[in-house]
Amino acid sequence: MPQRKIFDSGFRDELTQLLTWRRDVRQFRTDPLPPGTTERLVQAASLAPSVGLSQPWRFVFVEDARRRTTVRNVFETCNAAALAGYSGEKAERYARLKLAGLDAAPCQFAVFCDRSVLQGHGLGRSTMPETLDYSVVLAVHTLWLAARAEGLGLGWLSILDPATVVAALDVPKTWHFIGYFCLGYPAAEDDTPALERAGWEQRCDPARVIVRR
């Protein structure tokens, strides 16, 4: 095994492009995914770091029409409640935002953290047990980037009541819900976040988030 791997400036430039063109996608084409895509992306996700090498991520692909309907209903209820929390111009802007991709995306999946996982033997999470959930978030991001590199878009739905989603998906009780995702070919590509294009929010200067102590 060669125990060295160097990445050149050409790759680094492309990596920056990948980060720049990765979007949280809400509008999808209905084209199906090529065979083997989900398996390949979960394989990439499994290269993510995890606390104590615990790999607690669990991917639940939701194919049943009734389960999908339940998730859509949960989203619509929660989204209406969230909209009610805004007023004036902000409420108008919120109402115009497209926040789900549930209608068109060919693939939907939920991601869980198996909090009962034995793998890793508890290493590294005695004082910060939340690192187990964080490990799953790292895997989601890995999948996200691998998907974008294939021309696929991912959308993360968080406007959901976790308890209702969990009940609909019939998973072990020790699995903690992290998020619900739509995956498919994006209707459009962009290097600017949709929320920035929609006038909801702008990105801040990265220098402003650095503090020295």
Add this chain to the structure above:
Amino acid sequence: MPQRKIFDSGFRDELTQLLTWRRDVRQFRTDPLPPGTTERLVQAASLAPSVGLSQPWRFVFVEDARRRTTVRNVFETCNAAALAGYSGEKAERYARLKLAGLDAAPCQFAVFCDRSVLQGHGLGRSTMPETLDYSVVLAVHTLWLAARAEGLGLGWLSILDPATVVAALDVPKTWHFIGYFCLGYPAAEDDTPALERAGWEQRCDPARVIVRR
């Protein structure tokens, strides 16, 4: 602005290599980082997704020797307590693991989530407020990959008492501690996790984490 960006198979292969060669590094060379490295990496991290475009990540670079000593002491205390939780062969293996890189790494930083952030106007986190912390984890992973592409290694320390670290770093009370990190040139490179090489744990077959519903 061209609104299309395609990544070729050569880039995808290199991306897989990046994911494969990204390690959680605990043994560093003492060489300093090139000037501008931390700013450049935080800029890359700021391309990460965040709920409602809230960008709640805050990077605290720890340069003061007394603050670094406090963090090292916290680690040693917590690590000894964690070791006491294992017995027999597992305790012996634990004692042999190198779990910090605090001695040699030229750069140390803590990462926080500003839970009082107004950016994003609360979008997307009414039912799942934990997505704000998750956004910070996504930024950490982005920085991790960008660092590895430059030949730098990152180590995530989670065997820490958050309250003591937070007190030592003198940050706003609304900032929630996510993790503490060592950054520098790795003493060695590898395509296999250190915990696997040390016989602590092995990675599982990715197919086993997929469920269909």
